[in-house]
Amino acid sequence: MAQEDVFKKLVAHCKEYGYVFPSSEIYDGLAAVYDYGQYGVELKNNIKKYWWDSMILLHENVVGLDSAIFMHPSIWKASGHVDAFSDPLIDNKDSKKRYRADVLIEDYMAKIEAKIDKEVTKAQKRFGDSFDEQQFRDTNQRVLDNRKKIDAVNSRFVKAINEDDLDEIRQIIIDAGIVCPVSGSKNWTDVRQFNLMFSTEMGSTAEGASKIYLRPETAQGIFVNYLNVQKTGRMKLPFGIAQIGKAFRNEIVARQFIFRMREFEQMEMQYFVKPGEELEWFKKWKEMRMKWHQSLGFGEENYRFHDHDKLAHYANAATDIEFKFPFGFKEVEGIHSRTDFDLGAHQELSGKKLQYFDPETRESFVPYVVETSIGVDRMFLQIVTASYTEEELEKEDGTKDMRVVLKLPPALAPVKLAVMPLTKKDGLPEKARKIIENLKFDINCQYDEKDSIGKRYRRQDAIGTPYCVTVDHQTLEDDTVTIRFRDSMEQERVSIDEIGKMIMEKVSFRKLFEN
Numbered sequence: 208m209a210q211e212d213v214f215k216k217l218v219a220h221c222k223e224y225g226y227v228f229p230s231s232e233i234y235d236g237l238a239a240v241y242d243y244g245q246y247g248v249e250l251k252n253n254i255k256k257y258w259w260d261s262m263i264l265l266h267e268n269v270v271g272l273d274s275a276i277f278m279h280p281s282i283w284k285a286s287g288h289v290d291a292f293s294d295p296l297i298d299n300k301d302s303k304k305r306y307r308a309d310v311l312i313e314d315y316m317a318k319i320e321a322k323i324d325k326e327v328t329k330a331q332k333r334f335g336d337s338f339d340e341q342q343f344r345d346t347n348q349r350v351l352d353n354r355k356k357i358d359a360v361n362s363r364f365v366k367a368i369n370e371d372d373l374d375e376i377r378q379i380i381i382d383a384g385i386v387c388p389v390s391g392s393k394n395w396t397d398v399r400q401f402n403l404m405f406s407t408e409m410g411s412t413a414e415g416a417s418k419i420y421l422r423p424e425t426a427q428g429i430f431v432n433y434l435n436v437q438k439t440g441r442m443k444l445p446f447g448i449a450q451i452g453k454a455f456r457n458e459i460v461a462r463q464f465i466f467r468m469r470e471f472e473q474m475e476m477q478y479f480v481k482p483g484e485e486l487e488w489f490k491k492w493k494e495m496r497m498k499w500h501q502s503l504g505f506g507e508e509n510y511r512f513h514d515h516d517k518l519a520h521y522a523n524a525a526t527d528i529e530f531k532f533p534f535g536f537k538e539v540e541g542i543h544s545r546t547d548f549d550l551g552a553h554q555e556l557s558g559k560k561l562q563y564f565d566p567e568t569r570e571s572f573v574p575y576v577v578e579t580s581i582g583v584d585r586m587f588l589q590i591v592t593a594s595y596t597e598e599e600l601e602k603e604d605g606t607k608d609m610r611v612v613l614k615l616p617p618a619l620a621p622v623k624l625a626v627m628p629l630t631k632k633d634g635l636p637e638k639a640r641k642i643i644e645n646l647k648f649d650i651n652c653q654y655d656e657k658d659s660i661g662k663r664y665r666r667q668d669a670i671g672t673p674y675c676v677t678v679d680h681q682t683l684e685d686d687t688v689t690i691r692f693r694d695s696m697e698q699e700r701v702s703i704d705e706i707g708k709m710i711m712e713k714v715s716f717r718k719l720f721e722n
């Protein structure tokens with residue numbers, strides 16, 4: 208199936224099964240804003256717990272924070288967001304469609320890269336076991352020509368971005384012959400910078416009101432509180448502050464469902480270190496964060512690092528962790544060595560010292576910072592993408608059937624256990640409810656009595672419930688039930704007393720952390 212179709216199905220599935228709804232749907236929606244439904248919110252909460260516990264429980268020197276969305280407007284001046292938090296936009300005069308100029312160029316390079324990969328796959332098939340991929344890439348003329356094309360565009364692009372040369376960015380688009388996907392024309396406007404921050408007014412009277420911003424990242428709330436936390440928590444370097452919260456960006460082009468939203472949620476951790484130690488910590492956090500992703504078991508080949516050529520104004524090293532979405536490898540998390548840029552800038556603009564006093568050397572200095580920053584929503588998309596599976600099954604009469612399963616890691620699944628009475632009579636519903644009564648404080652259970660057992664299994668598969676328990680007439684006699692496993696569809700007869708322990712072990716976060 209084409210990857211585009213897979214993605215469409217996934218979006219439809221998220222809506223049909225109460226995971227994600229378009230915002231304000233009865234008013235035809237609000238672009239790039241989404242609501243999470245009854246199962247979506249549970250999955251989201253579990254993702255946040257997985258992240259939070261991995262930061263706070265596994266690191267005794269990382270503590271949490273919950274800072275406000277509204278902050279003093281000077282914060283965004285100091286951080287550089289007022290002057291530089293913008294994307295280069297370009298319009299096509301024929302279709303009137305607006306694009307991010309940098310994304311047009313990146314997509315162009317990705318297309319050529321895909322052509323190279325196709326050549327390689329073709330050759331691999333042709334030569335079989337004797338195929339030497341590196342040699343092929345180094346010598347095949349078509350591959351070399353395409354690589355040259357990418358390198359030429361990329362070096363011009365990196366230079367233009369670094370020098371903020373908007374005319375050159377436009378010229379690259381023209382020279383590469385990039386056309387508007389809608390009109391097919393090369394009739395482009397100039398490139399302009401567009402600030403992504405939303406602003407609003409605080410205060411009730413026109414004269415007294417001041418312009419403030421909805422935060423475009425949660426990190427600044429951590430920076431301006433760093434000394435509060437350090438002093439009240441008696442924290443010694445290195446230490447980290449973690450925060451989860453909403454962020455807002457007026458994205459120029461919002462596409463790909465919850466991948467790029469205008470209101471989204473971030474999980475950020477700023478790690479404060481001694482100057483000079485930042486690159487060592489950058490490397491450590493890079494490894495730790497990749498492990499965190501890979502522990503979910505979606506396959507190491509679906510992740511990669513993308514080290515930045517073009518560094519943001521605050522960074523001396525930066526990388527993205529990318530995941531293979533149906534629309535290609537894309538960033539889910541950024542890891543940045545932010546130097547003392549933010550604390551230094553806040554110290555200067557506020558006039559308040561933000562220095563750390565080192566009791567050992569008796570010196571004061573502004574710490575350096577390594578940041579890990581991940582979007583909850585992108586993580587959500589990563590998880591449902593990797594979990595969504597269509598399986599062909601053979602029925603007892605030999606005909607084919609299909610099931611859609613969300614193979615979510617059990618610890619993250621919204622519902623852990625569905626309890627199903629075989630029939631709605633003979634005391635079976637009461638027995639089923641009793642099981643739930645016993646377990647509901649520890650695990651999220653769902654009572655399900657509608658439709659045939661087969662249909663109920665399918666419904667729970669689609670939601671991603673890892674375990675189903677069926678209560679039948681034998682249960683009334685010997686207190687045993689049938690437990691059915693989502694992924695293998697195997698069934699086992701177990702005693703009611705065993706269910707709680709068995710499931711709690713399988714759905715615990717400890718399992719993920721031990722990975």
Ligand code: ATP
Pocket residue numbers: 424456458465466467468469471472473538539540541580581582583584585586
């Ligand atoms: P991109 O290049 O995709 O715009 P970014 O480099 O601007 O992302 P960061 O500023 O590093 O992103 O933000 C950290 C994380 O926040 C990203 O890795 C991503 O997971 C998430 N994020 C950023 N912008 C959005 C958005 N518009 N919608 C959803 N998540 C986002």
